[in-house]
Amino acid sequence: MTDAPTSGERISSPSICSLKVCHPAVPAAVPVLRHAAADFAAEHGADTDLCGDIALAVSEAVTNAVKHSQAHADEQVRLTAAVAEDWLEIRVTDRGAGFGLRESDGLGLGLPTIARLAAQLTIHQEGLGTELRMRFPLPR
Numbered sequence: 001m002t003d004a005p006t007s008g009e010r011i012s013s014p015s016i017c018s019l020k021v022c023h024p025a026v027p028a029a030v031p032v033l034r035h036a037a038a039d040f041a042a043e044h045g046a047d048t049d050l051c052g053d054i055a056l057a058v059s060e061a062v063t064n065a066v067k068h069s070q071a072h073a074d075e076q077v078r079l080t081a082a083v084a085e086d087w088l089e090i091r092v093t094d095r096g097a098g099f100g101l102r103e104s105d106g107l108g109l110g111l112p113t114i115a116r117l118a119a120q121l122t123i124h125q126e127g128l129g130t131e132l133r134m135r136f137p138l139p140r
Contacts, residue, residue: 017044017082017083018080018081018082018083019036019037019040019079019080019081019082020078020079020080020081021033021036021078021079021080022076022077022078022079023076023077023079024074024075024076024077025065025066025075025076025077025094025096026066027066027067029062029065029066029077030059030062030063030066031059033058033062033077033079033092034055034058034059034062035055036079036081037054037055037058037079037081037090038051038052038054038055038058040081040088041054041081041088041136041138044083044088044138045138045139046088046136046138046139047139050136050138050139053117053118053136054088054090054117054134054136056113056117057090057113057114057117057118057134058079058090058092058134060110060111060113060114061092061110061114061132061134062077062079062092063110064110064111064130064132065077065092065093065094065096065130066094075094075095075096076094076095077092077093077094078091078092078093078094079091079092079093080093083138086137086138086139086140087135087136087137087138088135088136088137088138089133089134089135089136090133090134090135090136091131091132091133091134092131092132092134093129093130093131093132094129094130095128095129096128096129096130097128111123114132114134117134118134118135118136119135119136119137120133120134120135121133121134121135
């Protein structure tokens with residue numbers, strides 16, 4: 001299996017621009033998806049500080065998806081990003097077992113860090129997989 005993204009596409013309409021990138025659930029997904037999100041944010045008006053916050057939040061979310069979800073390398077981590085009005089919404093989704101099901105070997109700072117960086121954070125676990133939805137205000 002390759003560490004290269006398996007798919008990435010940009011979709012635009014008059015009011016919504018979006019990005020979708022899928023990557024095998026391996027550690028190499030972290031920088032690939034981090035850069036994709038930060039580049040997309042910069043293209044849509046995010047300044048350097050906001051791009052840094054987005055990059056860190058996505059790194060934490062993807063690291064959780066790869067490390068803590070018990071996802072396998074033959075499964076995918078998906079990043080979607082959309083701009084609507086003055087908001088950038090980023091979702092990181094995996095099909096792993098979820099978190100909170102076993103002891104963690106980490107410090108447990110990923111989700112609090114994301115919550116501090118994003119204006120809104122929603123975590124959805126149902127059935128197989130987890131979705132983190134992060135929203136960031138874009139400058140006008």
